[in-house]
Amino acid sequence: MDEDAVWIQRLRRDLPHHAAIIDGLAQAVSADVRWRFLSVSCSLGRGNADRFSDIDAGIGFDGPIDAGDLERDAVRLAESAGDLLDALVHHWPGLADDERRIAAEYRSGVQLDLVFHAASRRTGRLPDEEYAVVDKDGRLDDVPRARLAARAALVPGRCREWNFLGWWAVSDTAKYLRRGSLFEAATRLETIREHALRLFAAAQGIRFPDYGLTSLLDYPPGKLPVGLAATYARPDDRAALAQAALAAADLLERCAARAASALGIDLDTPMASAVRQRLADAVASINDRCQTPRRPS
Numbered sequence: 001m002d003e004d005a006v007w008i009q010r011l012r013r014d015l016p017h018h019a020a021i022i023d024g025l026a027q028a029v030s031a032d033v034r035w036r037f038l039s040v041s042c043s044l045g046r047g048n049a050d051r052f053s054d055i056d057a058g059i060g061f062d063g064p065i066d067a068g069d070l071e072r073d074a075v076r077l078a079e080s081a082g083d084l085l086d087a088l089v090h091h092w093p094g095l096a097d098d099e100r101r102i103a104a105e106y107r108s109g110v111q112l113d114l115v116f117h118a119a120s121r122r123t124g125r126l127p128d129e130e131y132a133v134v135d136k137d138g139r140l141d142d143v144p145r146a147r148l149a150a151r152a153a154l155v156p157g158r159c160r161e162w163n164f165l166g167w168w169a170v171s172d173t174a175k176y177l178r179r180g181s182l183f184e185a186a187t188r189l190e191t192i193r194e195h196a197l198r199l200f201a202a203a204q205g206i207r208f209p210d211y212g213l214t215s216l217l218d219y220p221p222g223k224l225p226v227g228l229a230a231t232y233a234r235p236d237d238r239a240a241l242a243q244a245a246l247a248a249a250d251l252l253e254r255c256a257a258r259a260a261s262a263l264g265i266d267l268d269t270p271m272a273s274a275v276r277q278r279l280a281d282a283v284a285s286i287n288d289r290c291q292t293p294r295r296p297s
Helices: 003-014 016-031 042-046 067-080 145-179 182-203 213-218 238-263 271-291
Strands: 035-041 055-061 084-090 100-106 111-118 131-135
Touching: 003 016, 003 131, 016 035, 016 055, 016 067, 016 131, 035 042, 042 055, 042 213, 067 084, 067 100, 067 111, 145 182, 145 238, 145 271, 182 213, 182 238, 238 271
Parallel strands: 055 111
Antiparallel strands: 035 055, 035 131, 084 100, 100 111
């Protein structure tokens, strides 16, 4: 029995509601000549899914299909797979103009995240992360080693981008703290944190570091950087936000240093020291304001 068959049998045993929808999709794909493959990836593909996981899947279609027809047929296909509660078909950023994504909710509580690709644009699949439920043309037989190598070659450049944009967000945070725009400051804190976590994931050698926290939690050992918790604060507490901003700047610096060492690249940016001082001045201003005794009324 091949690994794909073992995988679906294990899924039917452990997550029957998920498996029932995948089986329904497989039947619909097998019965229609336009659909050439059905693959399942992410947590289900890696084998670490639980009952709260959604189904991340892809279907390859043959030949040009009118966008309106594809959107209509995507809903019909999702309906054929189970008791559908609601669905949205739309064009997802990064997809080709003729490709679509459907987000569907079933009454069982299972969610489906399904992308329709042009089959001709797809070759190979990721080992141990993606399973071919239906593959009429053998397009998913091979491991796309050249594509993986090309993606890995992009990581150093992405690290430079993440580091620079992280410090840019630190500067924004200082600005918003000065202005007292606390919710904007909190939003930029999230940006700093996400760029830092991408750098930390790259340092761990995770295949897809782009997803930051999700990347770190999805791959064993699920290790998170020290000091992460200190970067969170209530968005209506200026003093707490200021301390979280300092912690976020520290986290970004440590994660960048770790990525630079692991990948053998230079991530130093002259902007970092200037931005650090800008943040320190903003925090000092807030601390002075908090410590100034109020005059009696």
